[in-house]
Amino acid sequence: MAMEIAHRFINSSSMSLRVGKSRIRSGVCGTARVGLSSVSAVHIPRRRMFMQLAGFGSVLTLLDSPPGLAAPLPDMKDPQVIRTLKLPSGVRFQEIIEGEGPEAREGDLVELNYVCRRANGYFVHSTVDQFSGESSPVKLILDGNDVIEGLKEVLVGMKAGGKRRALIPPSVGYINETLKPIPEEFGPRRSLLSHANEPLVFEIQLLKVL
Numbered sequence: 437m438a439m440e441i442a443h444r445f446i447n448s449s450s451m452s453l454r455v456g457k458s459r460i461r462s463g464v465c466g467t468a469r470v471g472l473s474s475v476s477a478v479h480i481p482r483r484r485m486f487m488q489l490a491g492f493g494s495v496l497t498l499l500d501s502p503p504g505l506a507a508p509l510p511d512m513k514d515p516q517v518i519r520t521l522k523l524p525s526g527v528r529f530q531e532i533i534e535g536e537g538p539e540a541r542e543g544d545l546v547e548l549n550y551v552c553r554r555a556n557g558y559f560v561h562s563t564v565d566q567f568s569g570e571s572s573p574v575k576l577i578l579d580g581n582d583v584i585e586g587l588k589e590v591l592v593g594m595k596a597g598g599k600r601r602a603l604i605p606p607s608v609g610y611i612n613e614t615l616k617p618i619p620e621e622f623g624p625r626r627s628l629l630s631h632a633n634e635p636l637v638f639e640i641q642l643l644k645v646l
Contacts, residue, residue: 527586529602537596538645540578546591547573547644550617552628553637555603560631561624563617573643574617584608584615587638594642602638609636 522528540546549571551562564571576583578591586604594600610618610632619625 523589525586525589525608526605527589527602527608529590529600532599532601532639533597535595535598535642537598537642539593539595540591540642540645542578542588542592544578545575545646546578546642547575547646548591549573549641549643551639552617553639554631555635555637557637560636561619561628575646576616582616584610584617587617587640590638590640591642594640596642596645599639599641602640603635604638605635606633 518530518532520528520530549563551564552560554560559566563574576587576591578588580588583591584604586602586608589608590600590602590604610629613629619628
């Protein structure tokens with residue numbers, strides 16, 4: 437792709453090259469059977485500066501090198517597409533990283549870190565300290581009596597080491613104050629429960645299936 441853009445840029449420039457007494461356009465310089473050492477460019481400094489600022493330094497290297505010595509461009513991989521899955525309950529989640537450990541099933545005891553935010557992105561609570569980076573993982577039993585239903589649905593089928601991002605509607609969220617995960621401290625606990633009637637975003641890292 438970079439080569440195609442550079443090719444168009446070079447073809448559209450008005451720079452001309454002098455070879456002896458004749459002049460050739462830069463777009464056809466590759467067909468001239470002359471040593472590159474005998475080629476002089478008009479206004480090279482300004483164009484070299486512009487092309488380097490635009491990320492075309494590698495193109496200049498190719499032009500200044502003898503044929504056959506240019507390094508091949510690396511293969512470009514297609515970007516990974518993260519899909520959003522919607523469950524019948526209204527929960528939506530994305531598989532950010534697929535784990536390689538044991539798969540969590542309903543009724544299992546799991547250990548995880550999480551960040552909880554409001555749907556508008558505002559921070560609510562996290563098991564990972566935002567400043568020190570230290571974490572205090574929580575342990576949850578994957579049943580409807582211990583954890584909020586929406587989070588249980590996201591965790592079931594997830595493998596240890598994986599990460600998921602989920603949007604959990606209030607109907608399968610904190611329908612009562614005993615459901616986990618919930619902060620032990622009064623302030624964070626009160627802050628979380630004050631948003632119980634709105635969708636919440638959870639970013640989850642499943643550490644272990646115990």
